[in-house]
Amino acid sequence: MTKLFISYRRADSQHAVDRLYEALRKHLPKKDIFIDVDNIPKGVDFADHLSRHVSQCETLLAIVGPQWLNLADETGQRRLDSPDDFVRIEIAAALKRNIPVVPVLLDGTPMPRADQLPPDLKGFERRNAAFLSRDSFRGDMDKLIEDLGLKPRLTWQVPAIGAGIALAVGLGALFASGTVNFPSAAPAESSLAGAAAAPAADDFADVAEASKSPETTLPATSEPAPVTATVEAAPAATLTAHKTYLADPANLRYRTEAEAAIARHEAAVLRLQTALAAKGFAPGSVDGRAGSTTARAIEAFRAASGYASSSVDLTAIDAAPIAALAASVEAWTRPVTTPSRTTSDPSPVRTEPAPRPSQRAAGDVFTDCTGCPSMIVIPSGSFTMGSPSTESGRSDDEGPQRTVTIGSDFAVGRYEVTWVEWDACVADGGCGGYTPENPSGWSKGRNPVMRVSWDDAQAYVSWLSRKTGAKYRLLSEAEWEYAARAGTTTPFSFGSTISTSQANYDGNYTYGSGVKGEYRQKTTPTGSFSANSFGLYDMHGNVWEWTQDCWNDSYSGAPKNGSAWTSGDCSRRVVRGGSWSSVPQDLRSADRDTVGTSYRFIIIGFRVARTL
DSSP, rough: OOOEEEEOOHHHHHHHHHHHHHHHHTTOOOGEEOOOOOOOOSSHHHHHHHHHHHOEEEEEEEEEOOOTTTTTOOOOOOGSSSSOHHHHHHHHHHHHHTTOOEOOOOEEEOOOGGGGGGGGGGGGGGGGGGOOOTTTTHHHHHHHHHHOOOSSSSSSOOSSSSHHHHHHHHHHHHHHHHBBBBSSSSSOOSSSSSSOOOOOOOHHHHHHTTTTTTTOEEEEEEEEOOOOOOOOOOOOHHHHHHHHHSSTTOOOOHHHHHHEEEEEEEEHHHHHHHHHHHHOOOOSSSSOOOOHHHHHHHHHHHHHHHHOOOOOOTBSSSSHHHHHHHHHHOOOOOOOOOOOTTOOOOOOOOOOOOOOOOOGOTEEEEEEEEOOOOEEEOOOOEESSSTTTTTTOOGGGOOSSEEEESSEEEEEESSSHHHHHHHHHTTOOOOOGGGOOOOOOOOOSBBBSOOOOOHHHHHHHHHHHHHHHHEEOOOOHOOOOHHHHOOOOOSSSBBBBTTTTTSSSSSOOOOOOOOOOBOOOOOOOOOOOOOOOOSSOOOSSSSSEEEEEOSSOOOTOSSSSSSSOSOOOEEEEEEOOOHHHHHHHSSTTTTOOEEETOOOTTTTTTOOOOOO
């Protein structure tokens, strides 16, 4: 496996390196790309540290932009002339080891001449260079990846064989015979939102006709047996029918939609069970699977609350009525019973105090000020954090799996922090006055702010806390995964795969039985896609999101109460969720990555949490 070291100057080439890194992540796991060169542990000899990391890599990419050669330090000295210059140390170490050193020249930057380089970089000018340009980045990047001999980590996966092979053989027979017979009755209309329409008979006939060459004479047959092409029907609108459909590996057409529908149903039931338990109605196991005990708890709630809505069918696949009932249970307050007074009873009648903000119920939406992020209350609960060893695309740092219990409700930003919200902080004198560079042609407004470091995110939540008097912060990594999963155990909150109609990522790549889709190549306005069952948007894709946790390469010794892990490599923090440029496996609820606290990448933003 190729291990790459990316050497660059932030002031010279940050705009290109974040895109380069994300493109390489589609071909290499994060552990095989070393990039955070200036997050060096305190007390460590940085020259030894950098040389040691270079020695672990097989190729060094030296990113050379227009300022790379002559960028000066605070004294006016050219950085490259200093023996302590990080870039010089890195490239010199690679040249000394005689590993491939690839100069990557940005936007027409010329190759440095030998007389412009310090003695320990002699020979760098003779290395065969690659080229990257803003205007032709994708083509240039494809060429670089090809030259490096890299292969995609995850390519399109053909669904389970069986029906697909039968269909191919069947169509071959149809084309050979020139005969296509279709059933007279149209297939049942799908009850699944977004399911593809069944191909009409004429579509197949056109394909059959097009497959014949004008010069081809089909052999005469005495009495060709009619062949019937069957069309797979969508499952009925019940939970059982969807599970039965998935149990048959030959069923492929509606598989993604069925898995997503089941995930939404289970998440809605889990939310309902959580709310019933919190109000004292004993739904039994809080596991997202509704049984008779949950049904009796619902009836007990109806009797106590006078809830007059029509009954909810827990066996139906539609999750919306279940989620609506859950919201009603969450909002309901049990009345306080006071004894009736007699004329001889002088004690005053007690009234229930108005709910304090800390008593907000799960699912409540609020903002603490004009221009502040819209927040939603997430219920307390337990979940299994991490991914099973059988999950496709997982890394070892996603385990070992463990049960995490979050003991109190907390609030989370419904959306990633937007440009509007960031600019409000800057206008109010906060956030260090920093305004990130926005690429030409990209929208700001309700799009997520990006090119913000972990340190920048800390500045924002500090400003927000001062402004509102509430305790705003970043989510812990455990809170983030709990909120992203929203009661599900599948790789994504939408099911076992994901599509570009559900999230913003590189649709040239697929996961599981998913299909290719759109690659938008930039951020989209927050809330452009459906929320998960907790009411959170863009937990998958758009921008990676900073969390509070220090980096650790496994969960061994991690907190089990949902708090942030504040030991480990705290010069690097955990990011979650994937971005507009990610492959879908990086959008999984369990996927995690790490970036140095001072790095500002075009693919990284954040969302906020609030302690209640």
